[in-house]
Amino acid sequence: MASYDVTIIGAGFSGLTLAYQLLQNIGPIQIALINDGSFPVNNAAHKVGESVNEVGGLYLSHILKLHDYMEDNHFKKMGMRFFKETNGSFAEMGPAAFPANDSFHFQRGKFENDLYAMLKENVDFFNHHKFVDFSEETSHKHVLFIDKEGKEKSLTTQWVIDASGMKKVLSKKFNITRKLPISHASVWSRFSGFINVSDIYLDHGETPFSYATRERSSIHVEGLGYWIWILPLSDHATSLGIVFDEERYSFDDFSSQEKMLSWLDKHEPLLGSYLRKKNFNILDFKILRKFATLSDYATSPDRWALTGDAYGFWDPYYSGGFDVVAFQNTMLTQIIKSDLAEEDITRKIHNNNVLISSFMELMEHMFNNMYTLKENWYYLTVKYCIDSVTYFGSFCVIMRNIDFSDDILVESIISLVKETISIYSDIASFLRSDTFKKLNYTAPRKFLLHPTLFSTTNMNINTPNNNKNELINILKKHVNIMKYQYYYLLKGYDYMILLHSSIYDIISSNTDIDSYADNPLLLLQEGA
Template identity: 25%
Template sequence: MKSFDLIFLGGGISALMVSRYLKLQNPNLKILILEKKIITNYNPGESTVGVAGLFLIRDLQLSTYCYLNHLPKNGLRYFFHDEQQNFVVEECSEIGSNILPIFPTFQIDRKSFDADLQILNQKIGIEIELGAKVTDLNINDDKHIITYKKDNKVYKSSTKWLINSLGRANNQFKIFDEISPKSLNQSLKTASSWGRFTNVSDIDLLGDKKWQKKVGFTSRYLSTNHFMGEGYWIWVIPIGKDIVSFGIVYDYKIIKEDLQDPKLFLNFLKSHPFCKLLIQDAQQIDFQCSPHLAYKRTQFAHKSHISFLAESYAFVDPFYSPGSDIIARQAYLLEHLINSNQKDLSNTIETINKYVDLELSIIQTLYQNQYLGFASFELFNIKSLWDFHSYTNRMVFNFYQEKFKDLNWIKREIDAGQSTLKLTKAIQTGFVDLALYLKENKIEKRYNLNQYSLRQNRFKIEEEILLNYNDDQAIIEHLNLCKITVCELLQVRYQYNFDKKIIQDQLNFSLIQNFQLNNTFLEKLLKKLVKTMSRNILSKFQQKLEVELQIEDFSLKVPQYFKNQSKEMQQFIYTLWNAKTPNPLQESFPKL
């Protein structure tokens, strides 16, 4: 019987990436991957973002391989249209960059990637058994014995750590559900259906020269393109060799059609005017679906030396291409576990489980009840700014600095976790409330035509991360981001000008954690403004006034209270009330 340090049950992308990382970190590790399939398949997980790109290049040493065998990705791109108007490609409102991203990412052909990584991993000493069907697990605290069958022969292997990387459908062994029960996440009512197509029309050839110039003649085709609608979004991802992946993710509380049926899936794609152009001459080569996407186990790691990777542990939502990102971070977390001595293991497990649970809770807020607003360019232009800039500023920066290797840093993240979660929930609830307001007033699509936003151009912060960025800068950047987001949400909701220095000066993390898109929050803000203006008047005029402000004053050049004051004071208040915001982040936005 052969003995291993780790055995991975399941040989998909999570097992292949994480095992490679651990083996490169410690070449002495003995690792076995057991995979029941003999050939690889097309699977989701084709689109990567910043953390995954770093992981592939820096940690897995796959830079040259990725560039030679997969497509470089041109960021994420979002299109909006208005069904009440005649469809014209060039008139769709769009959010997307006009430069290639600084941090490289890729569109992965999962069929070839998984097959190639099997070979590359075997070359560095990882043992992989294909066509291996696991028939029995003998679970013990110090050593697990795995029985599997291959080519009609029975084999046994022992391991200290057993890694469940079987993916979403891993119901064969009840022991896993006993030590870490799995349940559907009912807070997220999303389902999905997807498939691969050949002979898809080239999006770069659909529009005129002016439309192509908007993106600096970079390739929209190489982007992960999102076609946004009320209650759903459609992904279009090129994966090479004339194959393009199409998928629909939808909130089944809003979209009542049964898109789990392949014919209805195809009909839905054809009902979207942009997708109809793309697939008018295409042939579909496969179909997959899931009636409920979100679920979670209770524990990422268990004291009996068992851990659950990626979709074996949980899944939230594919909207921001998080799959390989999560795998990358979990590789670092698993490294802490396997390097922990027996004395410290229980504490390490507790820490890792707390962190993974916190991270999923934060990620969930990005999607919960958000699908109603996906039809609105106006709303999503604000949401995508906050979501992606905070991702780059916090997650990409922390991963770039390899902070996940520091268990003490992870503990500090846990300590700050509830504050982070509260702030994130406040901002995300603001997006939900704005979606409801726009929908109720039937104005959610008023900017869905002829708008183009460059807010996906995050080159300034990415350059800073590469050169000279630190935690203090990251905190200031995040506060500036929150200030802009709150003011823009208020501005759309109330149609008043909130782009004022005096307003943003009041917005600290404590106040933003309690942000609500309603009059109650504005009243709190007004109270802070009253104190600020009173202090300024006392300092300038040595005069103590009982300043009063009303919500309607946000629409005025000078608040009503000061109409009867001296001209000198009115001029002073005018300057104070209308000073523009010197927000460095806002000033960094690219201008068309």
């Protein structure tokens, strides 16, 4: 019977990248990968998730060292871009140039085919095989699986990792997964052609985006109770999907390709009329309902773990699923490396579960009732900028600079992350409040995100440069920035003014922010 160090269930993004990372960081290591499909898959495979933001981009470029591969084979992304149509005109928010840190659109099938080609000489793939169960033996696990004819096979392994996506084979086995309290659903298609937003939302040379390659952004079209993504996968294929709240819209209105297009005709006429005129060939159509789930923990002291959607998934709005994979795979790699070196991994497993659950807690606060407030352009702009400052200043900085082998450092960072999330929760609650709704402020209808606190925070993701003390200092500075934003908003001031201020340079890790709680403008005046 074959024996392995690690057995991975699932050969999608999370399983393949974990195998690649394990091989990069641990050698020699014996890996088995049980895949209920086979390779090659269609280059533009119809899977959830075709865009990664900065944490995912850092994972691919910096951690896995695939930057050149991604740039040569997939589309670099010009950040996120938001449109909101009203009575035939539109508002827009986004960058005019590529951000300082890379993110990507990518064809999932091509990426997975290419990674398979990189791995197949060093990983034992069991394609067209289905995981059945595993049992604990004295010094290993006994894994049972079957081939496509139903013939039983088995192997022994030290670790079992569930990367099976929504199948969630291990979380179901141990009954540790639960549905989350949001009723969002999604329908999406891949169109055979390039959907160019510059031909939909016409710019006549009169906006900050006139010379931007707008179509290379991750496009969000916003509406009350829904949003639409438009993602360029190649010069000849585009992914378009609608995510909507089933408490506001009937699922039956989206249940076929034609119904989806008719819904767009009614609710997004600029986009709907463009699609009708172009008459692209629709390659496929997919539905996913009530997809939000979460497991009680990600890694067990009994040497099995969950990664990717097998662990949990809130919402595709910020492509957060890839960020969860990035953190979980990186922490798992360090845990397995330490375990194979016969080190005690109890502390690392605890830290892993705390940090990954903190990331999911942040998503909970981000998505709580957000869909019900999308009608307000000022809310959308403030919310996105605060969400991004939170994300860039904490999780992106951590992914770029942390050493997960250092338990003391990880625990210090967890403490700062928890403080950040607590402050963010207070901010998000205020943005949902009647007090905020009654503020009589407006955001620019054509809102350029540079230069602002948003872009400055993004540019400083790499600042610690792997220096542990500097990493702690910049995270403390970020906690202070979060706290200052909260005090500023509570006083009823216009966030647009703060966003365009030099507050990032004024605040340090040692600034006594609480002393400015009653008069936050004083800090801006002192720093002027």
